[in-house]
Amino acid sequence: MRDGSGSDRSAGGDGDDGRSGRRLRLGDLAMQLGVSTATVSLALRNSPLVAAETRERIKEHARKAGYIYNRSAAALRTARSNMVGIAVHDILNPYFAEVFRALEDQLGREQQVVLICNHRDDVSRQRSFVDTLLQHRIDGLVLCASVGTEAEEVNALVDAGIPVTLICRDVTGVRAPVVRGDDFLGGLMLTRHLIGQGHRRIAMVGGRRATSAGRERNLGWKQALGEAGIDAAGQVDIPELMTQADGRDVVPTLLAADPRPSAVFAFNDLVAYGILSALRRHGVEPGPGMALGGYDDTDGADSRLPSLTSVWNAPEVIGARAASLILRQIGGERVTDEHILIPPELRIRESTPPPPPES
Known part of the structure; x- marks a missing residue:
């Protein structure tokens, strides 16, 4: 007060x-x-x-x-505050809205109030948020860690007895439970699908490679290409892009590439949506003119034109499991060694047809 x-x-x-x-x-x-x-x-x-x-x-x-x-x-x-902090890098991404919903539903049943921070992959902003939460005596922290997060700073929270659970991104060396999708497997599945459709020029667009999600989806892409005898170094690979605006802005680069990709693996659905709309503005029909796959299978992916092939990344499962882990820790249970990988699902739709016959 x-x-x-x-x-x-x-x-x-x-x-x-x-x-x-x-x-x-x-x-x-x-x-x-x-x-x-x-x-x-x-x-x-x-x-x-x-x-x-x-x-x-x-x-x-x-x-x-x-x-x-x-x-x-x-x-x-030191008494319970009935507040849990949740920090992610992009609250505008509909994928995280689905994660939040599952977290809030389960935490709400235990009378926990959720405080949300958008750290925008700025580690100093994340630290400021955590500092503020400590002042408000939070019962626990759910963290999609910013780029630059050090294991030591998360472990210091754990050692001080603050319940912590990581979601969606892993941080090597952290002694806190982690719940996330299997990003390597998801990247592998989508790329294998594109190769199975006959594509040999498959671009990878987006993903912050300093994060586990960005790094592992990219590794899945490279592994699938290698299995098919395709040199990943000869493909278009553009890191760091995360938003619809990024997707729109990258289309001229994709169309100017020589040789031009016949298919694109977008790091997430937001990037895919941006690419999809910009391709049309440049006179290229998404799907037949350039196949496009996304990641997260967010709400609306199946109602686009064409409907978007995407990797379902289990937001409800991740949110519910993370809430359970936090509540167990708040209840006094020591949970440090649980590393939960949720298997993804590839949902194939209209946006990834075979490439047109070579002229």
């Missing part, structure tokens, strides 16, 4: 600020030290989330300022 000046009444400590005679708050210490309120609170509780040197600096400053840490108030802060 905050008073009229914005200071934190639930800080759990008191002292005289030496100027107005009012009690010193955590927020005052944080301002004086140039750190967050959560960092001060964690340091005073000897949390491993704060580096040892920073911890000692904060504690020394608190002692000199006459701040007394109130352990009774601190005990109140």
Whole structure:
């Protein structure tokens, strides 16, 4: 609770600020030290989330300022908040809307409120969100980790007793449960389908290769090409694209390639939708003129013209399993070694016909 000046009444400590005679708050210490309120609170509780040197600096400053840490108030802060944070890189992607729905349904049945952050693959934004959640005493964190996330920072949360579950993206070395689709297998299945249709020039478009999803879908594409004796190095491979706008913008590059791809594996449905609309504007009919496959099988993929072949990536299953893992941890169970890979399904539709006969 905050008073009229914005200071934190639930800080759990008191002292005289030496100027107005009012009690010193955590927020005052944080301002004086140039750190967050959560960092001060964690340091005073000897949390491993704060580096040892920073911890000692904060504690020394608190002692000199006459701040007394109130352990009774601190005990109140360890009570359940009934809030779970969820952080992903793109809340505008309909795939994550489906994941959220499953998470919210199951967490809601246990009276948990969901707080959502869109970190946009900015690791500093993700860290700020987590810091804010710690201030609000969340019961747990569901994280689709940003590019640049270090295993150590997630493990520090785990070691501090905060329930954490990773979704959709893995981070090597993290000691927290993970629930995601088998991206390698999905990439393999879609590419094998395109090869089976007779395509030999298959572009891969999109995916942040610093993430497990981007890297493994690309590896599945390369493996399928290698099985068919097709050199992946000779194919169009354009990383990093993630949105419909990216898909629209890449079409001139695809059409100018020599030789031009006869098929495209889009990293996700959003990129595929952008490609589909832009191909028509350039006079190329999606499907017959250039086959196109997407990933995630989001709502509406089957009603496009042509309907989009896509890899179903189990959003409801991932959301429900992640919610279950978080609730188990909130209930006191230690869960660190569960790595759940959900098998994908290839859903074949009109957008991936065989290539036209060579002239």
